[in-house]
Amino acid sequence: MQTFDxxxxxxxxxxxxxxxxxxxxxxxxxxxxxxxxxxAIAVGLDAPIEVRVKGSTGxxxxxxxxxxxxxxxxxxxxxxxxxxxxxxxxxxGDASQYAGATGRGGLLVIxxxxxxxxxxxxxxxxxxxxxxxxxxxxxxxxSGNLVVLxxxxxxxxxxxxxxxxxxxxxxxxxxxxxVKKEMRTEHLEILADLLxxxxxxxxxxxxxxxxxxxxxxxxxxDNASAY
Amino acid sequence: xxxxxxxxxxxSATFTNEINSExxxxxxxxxxxIRGGGAKRRVPHFDDLLFxxxxxxxxxxxxxxxxxxxxxxxxxxxxxxxxxxDIPVTIAGMSFGALSGxxxxxxxxxxxxxxxxxxxxxxxxxxxERGHSKMLVYQYLPSRYGMNPDDLRRADAIExxxxxxxxxxxxxxxxxxxxxxxxxxxxxxxKGIDQRSACRHPDWTGPDxxxxxxxxxxxxxxxxxxIYIKIGGARPYFDTTLAIKAGADVVVLDGMQGGxxxxxxxxxxxxxxxTLACIRPAVQALxxxxxxxxxxxxxxxxxxxxxxxxxALALGADAVAIGTAALxxxxxxxxxxxxxxxxxGTTTGAYDDWHEGxxxxxxxxxxxxxxxxxxxxxxxxxxxxYLKVMTLEAQTIARACGKNHLHNLEPEDLCALTLEASAMxxxxxxxxxxxxxxxxx
Numbered sequence: 001m002q003t004f005d006x007x008x009x010x011x012x013x014x015x016x017x018x019x020x021x022x023x024x025x026x027x028x029x030x031x032x033x034x035x036x037x038x039x040a041i042a043v044g045l046d047a048p049i050e051v052r053v054k055g056s057t058g059x060x061x062x063x064x065x066x067x068x069x070x071x072x073x074x075x076x077x078x079x080x081x082x083x084x085x086x087x088x089x090x091x092x093g094d095a096s097q098y099a100g101a102t103g104r105g106g107l108l109v110i111x112x113x114x115x116x117x118x119x120x121x122x123x124x125x126x127x128x129x130x131x132x133x134x135x136x137x138x139x140x141x142x143s144g145n146l147v148v149l150x151x152x153x154x155x156x157x158x159x160x161x162x163x164x165x166x167x168x169x170x171x172x173x174x175x176x177x178x179v180k181k182e183m184r185t186e187h188l189e190i191l192a193d194l195l196x197x198x199x200x201x202x203x204x205x206x207x208x209x210x211x212x213x214x215x216x217x218x219x220x221x222d223n224a225s226a227y
Numbered sequence: 228x229x230x231x232x233x234x235x236x237x238x239s240a241t242f243t244n245e246i247n248s249e250x251x252x253x254x255x256x257x258x259x260x261i262r263g264g265g266a267k268r269r270v271p272h273f274d275d276l277l278f279x280x281x282x283x284x285x286x287x288x289x290x291x292x293x294x295x296x297x298x299x300x301x302x303x304x305x306x307x308x309x310x311x312x313d314i315p316v317t318i319a320g321m322s323f324g325a326l327s328g329x330x331x332x333x334x335x336x337x338x339x340x341x342x343x344x345x346x347x348x349x350x351x352x353x354x355x356e357r358g359h360s361k362m363l364v365y366q367y368l369p370s371r372y373g374m375n376p377d378d379l380r381r382a383d384a385i386e387x388x389x390x391x392x393x394x395x396x397x398x399x400x401x402x403x404x405x406x407x408x409x410x411x412x413x414x415x416x417x418k419g420i421d422q423r424s425a426c427r428h429p430d431w432t433g434p435d436x437x438x439x440x441x442x443x444x445x446x447x448x449x450x451x452x453x454i455y456i457k458i459g460g461a462r463p464y465f466d467t468t469l470a471i472k473a474g475a476d477v478v479v480l481d482g483m484q485g486g487x488x489x490x491x492x493x494x495x496x497x498x499x500x501x502t503l504a505c506i507r508p509a510v511q512a513l514x515x516x517x518x519x520x521x522x523x524x525x526x527x528x529x530x531x532x533x534x535x536x537x538x539a540l541a542l543g544a545d546a547v548a549i550g551t552a553a554l555x556x557x558x559x560x561x562x563x564x565x566x567x568x569x570x571x572g573t574t575t576g577a578y579d580d581w582h583e584g585x586x587x588x589x590x591x592x593x594x595x596x597x598x599x600x601x602x603x604x605x606x607x608x609x610x611x612x613y614l615k616v617m618t619l620e621a622q623t624i625a626r627a628c629g630k631n632h633l634h635n636l637e638p639e640d641l642c643a644l645t646l647e648a649s650a651m652x653x654x655x656x657x658x659x660x661x662x663x664x665x666x667x668x
Contacts, residue, residue: 044447064376079430098430102371217420
């Protein structure tokens with residue numbers, strides 16, 4: 001395992017070093033110490049490596065990740081895993097706003113709670129939150145799965161497209177065009193897989209599925225009050 | 228017996244036929260009018276400025292013998308690989324989705340032939356565009372449609388879009404009829420639905436966040452790419468100041484004549500400031516921070532010919548961007564399609580329902596048959612010709628003012644034809660040395 005002292009060597013050197021790793025690297029495990037809430041840690045990675053960040057991170061940790069596993073042993077600031085393409089990001093603590101924003105693939109696991117706008121505009125990512133999520137989560141979410149073991153705040157799934165939302169606890173309110181939907185076998189299978197891969201202790205049958213009513217897909221003036 | 232003379236029927240200057248037709252349309256449909264393009268109303272513009280030319284106190288350069296440089300480098304502040312353009316006229320961001328693939332290809336071809344850059348739009352980067360554009364600016368938009376790190380890295384610059392002149396504060400809508408299989412796939416959305424583009428970025432708000440967002444993008448792209456911030460003509464002094472503070476290499480400032488693919492007509496015509504009114508405050512912000520010519524300013528919105536280019540540069544811009552004019556050069560609103568414009572209830576020059584995808588010229592459409600009308604090679608050639616003419620015109624004016632580089636043009640080379648233009652630009656009213664608001668008046 002390689003150890004990288006962020007306080008001593010700096011962000012630029014860290015990301016340059018991680019970007020230099022290719023698919024056949026032998027240096028597959030990296031430990032980043034002294035994270036101290038720094039922004040843009042381990043962004044734009046594109047190799048099957050594991051990065052263990054000791055401590056909490058600032059904005060956009062793991063942003064646009066491909067292939068890599070980024071494991072944050074602390075809490076994550078805004079936009080953790082934003083626009084990630086593939087790979088896995090695990091947050092042992094809580095996550096701030098916009099977790100997984102516009103994510104296109106891969107798995108984001110938040111073992112604590114996630115703040116508002118979790119999964120905003122998600123485009124294929126899978127997000128599993130072991131705790132609860134804040135308001136306006138999955139706003140304009142296009143595709144992918146958002147799984148919440150706790151509760152969801154106001155306006156869940158507002159202006160939702162085709163993303164699937166699974167909540168085990170309560171939902172304070174649903175956003176425009178977001179409705180409760182039937183949980184079919186295929187959904188239980190998706191859930192079972194995500195719960196297992198994210199190390200969550202829950203049963204698929206305990207969840208409720210939410211999705212788009214598809215009433216706002218084409219503009220209709222009679223729906224103006226919903227926009 | 229003499230007949231009593233009739234007073235001629237008097238049309239209202241307030242309730243014009245045009246206004247009344249819109250009232251009738253609104254009453255019949257219950258929905259606001261959506262259209263493409265920028266503000267069509269008359270606003271103070273570059274036409275309200277003139278160049279003084281050379282005289283005894285200034286001597287000109289010989290048009291056919293003495294050089295007048297037109298090159299410009301964008302992104303010199305932080306980027307390790309700034310963009311070097313042969314001409315200070317770039318192609319503004321227009322999306323694949325709003326435009327056909329061949330139209331995007333033509334923009335790339337024309338820009339490359341001219342030694343300048345073109346720009347993606349709210350739909351991601353296409354192979355046609357990347358393949359045919361030597362220098363391609365990749366827009367980073369609130370929707371993040373098609374956004375991915377590979378395209379970020381193969382771009383030559385990144386433009387974070389905060390706003391655009393046609394609709395500062397507004398998002399976008401690509402109507403379902405333009406959502407082909409390919410557009411739907413690029414945007415991760417079902418075919419045929421109306422695609423909304425958000426008005427705010429999903430993962431940052433305010434200049435402090437923006438600074439961190441820029442840090443992230445620079446880290447992902449190894450600090451190579453110039454990072455532009457595009458703002459609409461809302462509060463140009465403060466927005467330029469904040470863009471510089473956030474770490475921009477380049478500020479792109481788009482006035483209300485700048486076009487959009489589709490927005491409410493009421494938004495286009497009533498929100499934002501004219502391009503002419505935006506330049507001086509933006510340049511002032513750059514100067515106040517000691518950043519003029521260090522952070523480059525690109526101005527867009529209603530640039531039509533070399534005189535507009537020269538005037539924008541004389542007021543302090545480093546370059547301009549064209550969108551609508553580029554489309555016209557490609558063949559948009561061409562009289563050859565008049566019969567078809569008539570069938571669509573419009574006429575040459577007025578066609579602006581780009582969002583409906585029925586463009587007779589085959590440019591603003593995803594309909595394969597219509598798109599096939601457009602030849603990207605010929606279109607690219609026309610665009611290159613047009614860019615060449617614009618450049619020659621700007622050089623002609625600059626030489627007449629005694630300048631051996633377009634960037635040497637300055638406000639002192641100008642006078643204003645109207646009080647409004649004088650007040651907006653700080654250029655004296657023609658025939659006087661007076662600027663409204665200065666000198667106690």
